[in-house]
Amino acid sequence: MKYVKISGYILGVLVIFLVGIMIGKTGAETTLNNMKVDIKAMEEEAISANKQMDQLDEELKTLQTDKKETLTLIDQKEELENEVAALQKELDNTQSTLDEELKVGREAIESKLKKENDKLTNLENEVKALQSQVDEKKKEMDRLTGELKKAKDEPRTLIAGQYVVGKDLPAGRYQVTNIGDGTNFFVYDSSGYPTVNTILGEDFYGDYVFFTDDGDQIETHGKVKLIPVE
Incomplete structure (x- = not known):
């Protein structure tokens, strides 16, 4: 549109120029005819x-300069579009590989x-199985502990001889009484020091209550009964 506008300007100027020349010529002829030639107006x-x-x-x-710059920009645009298309293709390939x-x-x-x-499931099942076994063992242990406590609390009969506390009988507090005739009864601590030295029997001192610890030794010269007491 800009080229058409400029062409119109040029054509208009040419027309004006020709018209001016014609007018000038006519005016000149008229002036010549009338002897009034205005050369200065024609020159202006x-x-x-x-x-x-x-x-x-x-x-x-x-x-023309704008046209060259526009064509250059068009070429640059095409180059950029090609680069963008290449980058997009590379991006698509990379995305596909990553996917x-x-x-x-x-x-x-x-x-x-x-x-x-x-x-983990197998381990959990194994843990459950082991827990079940532990529970069973615990029940068994509780039962044995109860039996052991019951056996511990039951009276013990000792014949004449020597016994080690913690091995032959548990430590604790006992009441000792003779069975049959009276007898000598001794308890020694782990150092060999006598902590009990008595004679059991109705004709002597009767029953005796004492404490024992692991490692103590009990010695009796006759048959006796040890009764656990609290």
């Missing part, structure tokens, strides 16, 4: 027309996670 019109032509030439040069690697990696992780979950 010619100068004005030349200035307009110079201005149009400058505008034309400017348009595939992510898919493979996810499958591997899920497979490994499933195996670990299976191991």
Whole structure:
């Protein structure tokens, strides 16, 4: 549209110029006929027309320069579009590769996670089985402990001899009484020091209550009964 506008300007100036020449010519003929020639007015019109032509030439040069710059920008745009298309293709290929690697990696992780979950389930089942065994053992231990406590609390009969506390009988507090005739009864601590030295029997001192610790030794010269007491 800008080229058409400039062409219109040029054509208009040419028309004006020709009209001016015709008018000038007619005026000159008229002036010559009437002896009134105005050469100065014609020169001014010619100068004005030349200035307009110079201005149009400058505008034309400017348009040609703009055209070159526009063509250069168009070429640059095409290059950039090609680069963008190449980068987009590379990006698509990279995205496709990453998606595939992510898919493979996810499958591997899920497979490994499933195996670990299976191991965990098996371990939990083993723990439950072991806990059941522990519970059974605990019940058995409680039963044996009860029996042991019951046996510990039951009276013990010792014949004449020597006994080690903690090995032959548990430590604790006992009441000793003779069975049959009276007898000598001794208790020695782990250092061999006598802590009990008495004679049992109705004709002597009767029953005797004493304490024992692990490592003590008991010596009796006759048959006696040890009764645990609190």
